[in-house]
Amino acid sequence: MVACVIPPGEVRMIDTNIMVIIPDGAYGRLASRSSHCLHGVFVQGGVIDSDYRGTIKVVFYNSSKEPYEFFAGDRIAQLLIEQLADTEAEELPVLAPELASTRGSGGFGSTGR
């Protein structure tokens, strides 16, 4: 039985009806299944806070040109439990020379292919 259809090029949210309590100091991150990625269907974002007490919803984007069907009981995503780093942010007016790095502001392919 088809439970949900993600139309091509559209975003849909599926409520898993599953509640999970993430331990303090950690968070949950929803990730795509590779089998869905092969069809152009991706989980969008998805951070589950440790103080969240609702059901987990999964947001999908169907980048393909075909509708994608989910059936009742399908495994639709993966939940990774990740430890938060115990760190603090410090605001600086300017970047001090001793904080410079070889990479600098390079990204998006700056190191080559």
Ligand SMILES: O=c1ccn([C@H]2C[C@H](O)[C@@H](COP(=O)(O)OP(=O)(O)OP(=O)(O)O)O2)c(=O)[nH]1
């Ligand atoms: O893909 C997602 C993303 C979030 N959530 C739930 C768990 C999370 O703890 C809560 C809030 O998510 P987030 O902080 O990303 O939402 P927001 O848009 O910043 O809204 P809020 O003001 O409710 O935090 O919603 C899901 O079930 N699925």
